[in-house]
Amino acid sequence: MNHQAGFIAVIGRPNVGKSTLTNELIGQKLSITSHRPQTTRHRIHAIDTTDDYQMVFVDTPGMHMGNAKAINAYMNRAASSTINDVDIILWLVEVGKWTKEDARVLGHMRKAEVPVILCVNKIDKLKSNHEVLPFLKKIGEKYQPSALFPLSAFKKNDTNALRRLILKYLPEQENIFDADYITDRSEKFVVAEFIREKLMRHLEDELPYDLTVEIEQYELDGKMQRIAARILVEKNSQKNIVIGKKGEMLKLIGTEARQSLEDFLERKVFLKLWVKVSTGWSDDKRALLSLGYD
């Protein structure tokens, strides 16, 4: 077999485990994850290169019903436009759960012109593996993918087997990106995302949904990375939630974000966070553009 390389889209409704699986497949944390739907907002490439192949995974925002806000339209477009630009699609669903949003994704899959591997994720939640069979049957009645693959994104054996399956469909060609590339996004982008991940994870149900992170300062000071980031929220009440009682929430988020940034950047990090109210940013296309949403 000659060298193989290609783009592999990771598609599905929110919260099915697309970013978790992407990180597991490349063996590195790059794309942020949380138990909350709509964690991923931007398409991101996560690249795994070996001597034999280069897999360029395209993690996408979950496709959802959404409302009229500009950011929802942006997220759905980021996902649906990816479908036509790749060599393989991994379509993720969650075992035992079929929602209106999955049906919406199905509509897109019916139009796909490349191999679709339908991944039935989170099977570790089942008491026994054969409980997956009725679900596979139900899905099989709706759609015939190129391959049907039940897995748990948390299990190494499963992700290794999925990688081998992907190789059956990956085109023979030279690398698309330099072998040492891991993403198409800037370091600064990933840093802002890692901070947003901690916010998503800690703010639970009172999460100020429309929150974003802007990097204001990003400087190398000797061996230390100095980062100042501004958290934009919509309302004063949300600002209070993010800061928490006596500033405890913001402090906790800062500590955890700094630790994960030090792992990612492999250097010491000095992180300063502050919160600003910026009304209407998520619904204003111009504000989206100024924050780097294209």
Ligand SMILES: Nc1nc2c(ncn2[C@@H]2O[C@H](COP(=O)(O)OP(=O)(O)OP(=O)(O)O)[C@@H](O)[C@H]2O)c(=O)[nH]1
């Ligand atoms: N039990 C179990 N949980 C999983 C598995 N894969 C992912 N999860 C969890 O599911 C939740 C959502 O995971 P994400 O990877 O953020 O999901 P996503 O599809 O990228 O979500 P969006 O970016 O919001 O569209 C997280 O709490 C994960 O830990 C799995 O195989 N088994």
Ligand SMILES: [Mg+2]
């Ligand atoms: Mg995601």
